[in-house]
Amino acid sequence: MHVGPPYTSQQCSECGHIDRRNRQSQATFACRSCGAFMHADDNASHNIGRKGESVWTAGRESRVPATP
Template structure:
């Protein structure tokens, strides 16, 4: 990956990212209710387990951006700049 995005790749240790609450930081293996569901037993925060883990990884990497949410209809908001082609 580093050769495709020099200077923009951050290595993050994935340990416990699927068991840590992205809202309060509590780590509990039983918070992962299923493959798809995460519910913090400490603060009650609930969301998709993959989304929770991704938020923890983004936090560990020091990024506070969302990967989706642009207009229209949820298009990626944070994409690489695209070249603009002008016709003569």
């Protein structure tokens, strides 16, 4: 399973707001929308984890119609 990393370091793991200015430095993340403040790597890891869970769940869902 592959999760694409684009924008995971710019997206707020609390509210979902994406802005390149959220990533203030290599180590600091501060959301310009909700004010969440945390280490940038922690924020990105939460976003990657959430994306991975979505991909995993989508892969487990059957695409075959149920038969009565």
